Amino acid sequence: MAATRYRAPAQGGLRIAALDDLVAIYHRASGITHLAVAPVPELMEAMAGEWRTLDALADAFGLAADERGALIERLEELVATGLVEAA
Amino acid sequence: MRHVFSVRIGPASFRVGSDWRAPVDQLRALYAGYPAPEGGIADYTVRLSATRPWRRFVRPSVAIAGDYMLPDAAPLPLAHGLLAAEMAMNLQLALGERRFLLLHAATVERDGRAIVLTGESGAGKSTLAALLSARGWRLMGDEFALLDPETGLLHAFPRLVSLKNAAIDVVRAALPDARFGPLMAGTPKGDIRHLVPGEAALAAMDQLARPVRLVFPRYGFTPDARPVGAGEAFVRLTQASTNYVALGEQGFDALTRFVRAVPAIAIDYPDAASAIAAIEAEA
Amino acid sequence: MGEMSDETDHDGEPREARTTRRRALMLGAAGAAAVVSIRPALAQTAGSVLTCEIPVPDPGRAGGYIDANGNVVPAGTKNAFAPPLRPLKGEDVRRAMATGGNLPGMDYERSRAYLKYVGRLQRGTTGFTCFASLQMLRK
Numbered sequence: 001m002a003a004t005r006y007r008a009p010a011q012g013g014l015r016i017a018a019l020d021d022l023v024a025i026y027h028r029a030s031g032i033t034h035l036a037v038a039p040v041p042e043l044m045e046a047m048a049g050e051w052r053t054l055d056a057l058a059d060a061f062g063l064a065a066d067e068r069g070a071l072i073e074r075l076e077e078l079v080a081t082g083l084v085e086a087a
Numbered sequence: 088m089r090h091v092f093s094v095r096i097g098p099a100s101f102r103v104g105s106d107w108r109a110p111v112d113q114l115r116a117l118y119a120g121y122p123a124p125e126g127g128i129a130d131y132t133v134r135l136s137a138t139r140p141w142r143r144f145v146r147p148s149v150a151i152a153g154d155y156m157l158p159d160a161a162p163l164p165l166a167h168g169l170l171a172a173e174m175a176m177n178l179q180l181a182l183g184e185r186r187f188l189l190l191h192a193a194t195v196e197r198d199g200r201a202i203v204l205t206g207e208s209g210a211g212k213s214t215l216a217a218l219l220s221a222r223g224w225r226l227m228g229d230e231f232a233l234l235d236p237e238t239g240l241l242h243a244f245p246r247l248v249s250l251k252n253a254a255i256d257v258v259r260a261a262l263p264d265a266r267f268g269p270l271m272a273g274t275p276k277g278d279i280r281h282l283v284p285g286e287a288a289l290a291a292m293d294q295l296a297r298p299v300r301l302v303f304p305r306y307g308f309t310p311d312a313r314p315v316g317a318g319e320a321f322v323r324l325t326q327a328s329t330n331y332v333a334l335g336e337q338g339f340d341a342l343t344r345f346v347r348a349v350p351a352i353a354i355d356y357p358d359a360a361s362a363i364a365a366i367e368a369e370a
Numbered sequence: 371m372g373e374m375s376d377e378t379d380h381d382g383e384p385r386e387a388r389t390t391r392r393r394a395l396m397l398g399a400a401g402a403a404a405v406v407s408i409r410p411a412l413a414q415t416a417g418s419v420l421t422c423e424i425p426v427p428d429p430g431r432a433g434g435y436i437d438a439n440g441n442v443v444p445a446g447t448k449n450a451f452a453p454p455l456r457p458l459k460g461e462d463v464r465r466a467m468a469t470g471g472n473l474p475g476m477d478y479e480r481s482r483a484y485l486k487y488v489g490r491l492q493r494g495t496t497g498f499t500c501f502a503s504l505q506m507l508r509k
Binding site: 322 | 406502
């Protein structure tokens with residue numbers, strides 16, 4: 001079974017505005033606005049327009065094995081909101 | 088028989104048609120001095136009609152209709168026909184406006200700078216705006232702030248100010264020379280009386296203002312004031328806007344720009360005097 | 371956490387930056403939400419919204435199956451679910467999303483797949499307006 005891969009919209013698929021410690025994200029394709037805290041934009045940038053496996057993302061952020069749980073949680077959350085695709 | 092009244096209020100104009108004469112007469116009297124729609128064409132249409140043909144005469148019951156509708160709106164008795172008309176006008180703007188981002192807020196202006204008071208029903212926005220207008224502030228509106236996405240400026244929309252219950256007497260005492268509409272007792276929102284915006288508000292109706300403060304007033308608490316961050320202000324304003332979603336990306340730009348440029352403060356107050364003092368301290 | 375003495379840098383990036391990013395990613399771990407979708411309020415739309423429907427999938431992709439991630443895949447794809455016979459009712463979707471329960475008459479896996487499909491609807495696709503209206507009511 002192939003590993004799950006994740007993809008965020010490519011450049012231009014999102015509008016992002018930093019507001020104090022929160023970031024407002026406008027998802028163009030759905031017209032829905034989301035509010036996120038700091039790690040989310042970096043995470044989405046790491047997947048912008050490219051399919052990435054969990055391993056690749058964990059490496060990109062230098063995560064140890066026991067930290068992958070938090071990453072998975074963030075990814076699932078993003079998929080649930082429609083900001084990130086999973087396949 | 089159709090009775091018709093048309094009026095322009097700031098950048099929006101309305102044509103109100105009614106099966107009964109009374110609400111139209113009341114509107115015409117209260118909005119005396121306001122201009123007619125530009126070119127004679129109204130942006131929004133409101134119809135006040137009888138729920139059934141015989142209900143024009145028997146226990147007359149006013150159903151609201153217009154281009155923009157919400158289902159299941161309950162009709163009102165003819166005695167509250169003026170309220171029905173004002174509610175219907177609000178609805179047309181709330182659902183139909185696309186030129187401006189709408190925020191449920193009262194706005195007052197001085198020297199080209201505007202303070203925006205936003206909050207839920209009962210927070211005291213209309214009352215505070217009316218009281219501030221007695222202290223040299225120009226009333227731009229008590230129900231909707233109209234934010235221009237292109238410029239970030241506010242357009243005035245000075246409708247009849249809707250005052251409820253105890254606020255009616257408070258405002259009458261502060262503005263003894265002002266004109267008021269009829270007292271409508273026992274409406275779904277309590278006792279209501281409308282305050283007619285004064286000469287100053289009418290004369291300056293087409294003057295824009297730059298928003299400089301966003302205030303979240305809360306009535307019935309011990310006095311307190313605390314700054315509100317841009318993120319929190321943004322979320323609260325999406326809840327206070329009737330057309331944020333409809334405006335799409337333009338709405339996103341207008342609102343993010345607004346919260347980044349306009350400092351926000353939450354003010355808790357036990358009485359009007361305390362609120363007025365706190366708000367004027369922000370000016 | 372934070373011990374990186376044995377790791378080499380990637381692309382010459384300073385170690386501190388990577389440590390900071392690791393820590394940032396850990397913030398809000400264990401159950402805290404990092405993303406909130408704006409659900410704007412619109413007074414009194416309850417009546418019209420709750421009678422709206424969402425076809426799964428949209429008519430343009432009729433006959434397609436729904437995989438566990440909510441994607442539309444060719445009919446018969448292994449581990450994917452056949453589409454529901456009738457469009458999903460707005461009220462059912464709203465309740466399922468709000469309470470975490472299943473859509474009526476469906477088991478957890480199938481319900482979840484359909485709900486994921488709905489969550490990924492985009493502007494212009496049939497059913498999106500209904501879904502967007504639900505968002506306004508979920509709170």
